[in-house]
Amino acid sequence: KAGVTQTPRYLIKTRGQQVTLSCSPISGHRSVSWYQQTPGQGLQFLFEYFSETQRNKGNFPGRFSGRQFSNSRSEMNVSTLELGDSALYLCASSLAYGQQDGYTFGSGTRLTVV
């Protein structure tokens, strides 16, 4: 079965622009979570969605937002990009919110802000 699909894989944007990243979960998975990974800060939790509702959110500014659609696909948006937003953005899906049996990660979107 198909894994978690993130698009695009690579992206270069200019400071001040906005960007939208997409995550399609494994078929049947209804929970999607997003993470940012940078060399300096490591992995950090962005937000988690289940049934089209944001269930919890990490400590990121309001420029970072997301949503989940009725088919469980999720998007995250970053507005007014800053150089420090350059990172690998990962999403993961699981069967349900608070799923106690594993997450499957996508390959990530590598965002470079210039």
Add this chain to the structure above:
Amino acid sequence: KNEVEQSPQNLTAQEGEFITINCSYSVGISALHWLQQHPGGGIVSLFMLSSGKKKHGRLIATINIQEKHSSLHITASHPRDSAVYICAVRSNTGNQFYFGTGTSLTVIP
């Protein structure tokens, strides 16, 4: 102060050696995860633990809730085990995820 601390940061082992990676955390948790990340970025979820011990092939993960400590063991290590291993916890207040900085493992043939 980091909510999750891992040790060691870097580890080099000879093929066949027994390896232990440690994780300590300071928050109350509902679950602890061990993740494996290979060069190129892909992350694989190895284990999710809320108590006791789990085993999958040559990998064993244990957790001591009272001591807020978990270990990941690799028996008979192999060069393909070379990766970064990351400990993550899901807090039981606010459902936040916190991550360790990772342990970079290199297994030499």
